Amino acid sequence: xxxxxxxILILNGxxxxxxxxxxxxxxxxxxxxxxxxxxFDSDDENSTLxxxxxxxxxxxxxxxxxxxxxxxxxxxxxxxxxxxxxxxTRIFLGYFEETELPTVLEGLSAGLTIASPVNxxxxxxxxxxxxxxxMAGKADFLIVRNEVHGEGFDLFDKSKLRQxxxxxxxxxxxxxxxxxxxxxxxxxxxxxxxxAARNHQDFTLMDxxxxxxxxxxxxxxxxxxxxxxxxxxxxxxxxxxx
Numbered sequence: 001x002x003x004x005x006x007x008i009l010i011l012n013g014x015x016x017x018x019x020x021x022x023x024x025x026x027x028x029x030x031x032x033x034x035x036x037x038x039x040f041d042s043d044d045e046n047s048t049l050x051x052x053x054x055x056x057x058x059x060x061x062x063x064x065x066x067x068x069x070x071x072x073x074x075x076x077x078x079x080x081x082x083x084x085x086x087x088x089t090r091i092f093l094g095y096f097e098e099t100e101l102p103t104v105l106e107g108l109s110a111g112l113t114i115a116s117p118v119n120x121x122x123x124x125x126x127x128x129x130x131x132x133x134x135m136a137g138k139a140d141f142l143i144v145r146n147e148v149h150g151e152g153f154d155l156f157d158k159s160k161l162r163q164x165x166x167x168x169x170x171x172x173x174x175x176x177x178x179x180x181x182x183x184x185x186x187x188x189x190x191x192x193x194x195x196a197a198r199n200h201q202d203f204t205l206m207d208x209x210x211x212x213x214x215x216x217x218x219x220x221x222x223x224x225x226x227x228x229x230x231x232x233x234x235x236x237x238x239x240x241x242x
Contacts, residue, residue: 005110015086018146020048023083038073043085078231120151141171
């Protein structure tokens, strides 16, 4: 069955692994490619996503009817993205089980992708393991290797989890390269994505060029896993992605 729509949950119960950073820039990718989408934040105390994309909706993980909004949005949009707050893994896994979500999504011709940022910390690996144990065979997995802190991925690379993800689960990996600290701080201060910062006076000519180069590399990584992130179409009998 061809999944013509895609629900993407950016999920890792560990805080500080780069979920919102990935979400902010992935949503900009969807905008730059004019892909029909809706997005939701689930952190009402530190709503990073909404600061950069004001149109983003809100999901309260403690109130299941609001979680339903992400599924309802698939009726009118090709891609729905949810930035899941830290310590919400148990809530979302419970929601999946309670509603048999994969079955509901199949009825909407929609696939489920769980995008899990990972860093150098053991807890970030443990949190992914929880999700894989519960959802293997029911979702596609994308591992986002977040280089923002620069400590490397020795623990993850040597783990049995990575071997299982790549060989048994069919997961894909991408790399989010490190962005200079002053650029990250400048974007946060101005509430701008790299796309908006290209012609903004708060950034010097060469810093704008650095952002262009960083974004180009990030978009190339996303392009390499389009089958997990973008809706599918059928052209002349062949499956392609937007």
